Amino acid sequence: MALATQTGAAAKSSTLTGEQRTAILKALADPRRFEVLERIARSSCAVSCSQTLADLPIAAATLSHHLKELETAGLIHVQREGKYHMLSVQPGVLEAMAETLQALSAACPNAASKNKK
Amino acid sequence: MALATQTGAAAKSSTLTGEQRTAILKALADPRRFEVLERIARSSCAVSCSQTLADLPIAAATLSHHLKELETAGLIHVQREGKYHMLSVQPGVLEAMAETLQALSAACPNAASKNKK
DNA sequence: TCGACATTTCGACAACTATCGAATTGATTA
DNA sequence: TAATCAATTCGATAGTTGTCGAAATGTCGA
Numbered sequence: 365m366a367l368a369t370q371t372g373a374a375a376k377s378s379t380l381t382g383e384q385r386t387a388i389l390k391a392l393a394d395p396r397r398f399e400v401l402e403r404i405a406r407s408s409c410a411v412s413c414s415q416t417l418a419d420l421p422i423a424a425a426t427l428s429h430h431l432k433e434l435e436t437a438g439l440i441h442v443q444r445e446g447k448y449h450m451l452s453v454q455p456g457v458l459e460a461m462a463e464t465l466q467a468l469s470a471a472c473p474n475a476a477s478k479n480k481k
Numbered sequence: 482m483a484l485a486t487q488t489g490a491a492a493k494s495s496t497l498t499g500e501q502r503t504a505i506l507k508a509l510a511d512p513r514r515f516e517v518l519e520r521i522a523r524s525s526c527a528v529s530c531s532q533t534l535a536d537l538p539i540a541a542a543t544l545s546h547h548l549k550e551l552e553t554a555g556l557i558h559v560q561r562e563g564k565y566h567m568l569s570v571q572p573g574v575l576e577a578m579a580e581t582l583q584a585l586s587a588a589c590p591n592a593a594s595k596n597k598k
Numbered sequence: 599t600c601g602a603c604a605t606t607t608c609g610a611c612a613a614c615t616a617t618c619g620a621a622t623t624g625a626t627t628a
Numbered sequence: 629t630a631a632t633c634a635a636t637t638c639g640a641t642a643g644t645t646g647t648c649g650a651a652a653t654g655t656c657g658a
Contacts, residue, residue, distance in 0.1 A: 543617055543618070
């Protein structure tokens, strides 16, 4: 019933457990899956599975598998609307992951944190 | 001869190619490997392999394998000093990865980008 | 109700990978 | 030089995972 109760999404910043972190990183580590997430993220509104599948050289079964991984990791939200399953990015999770990496990099003294910009 | 020429480290922010991004995410996705990277990152100076191995329940061969993955991904720098190989975090790469994820999250319209702080 | 469509589940298979012990390479010291 | 320590390389193995076609589930419209 919660908004994101899979691996524990919608975390408040870098409050990712080790398990959550691993699930998210594994989900992102597959190029095809990352591409799927990109498609969902860059669309202006929620998209269906078949829309997401369009022009992707993978079988529907494979997409379904990837979507489950993304959902389990808490990265996407799946709203079941009759025939269609509408996909959208679960807010906060990507940010939490980014923040975790940023924090690790900041923990390193030699890293000059050069925002040379 | 370059500072970080493995997968192409030391990137200028979110200038990660797809291959670099995948290599980095795969390297981070293994919990044990992430732990190894954390040890290297949190130490005040460069550490040797055996120092990194201390108290880790893995064989030296396994650590060596993980280190190669981290180095290939551009996440760490390995300086060979005689008997010892000194490990340190390659600056910029974790930040680039974090920025890539942040950018993806920002590309999503529904993501309210709530920095409720 | 029946057919068409969307999505998932079910094996199955191939590729990849984390892990290890043993052997090897390389450097230091006695 | 020989012994020792650090680290890697070499198979080998077990577990994981991305992929698919086929079958099943679920939903809608005619």
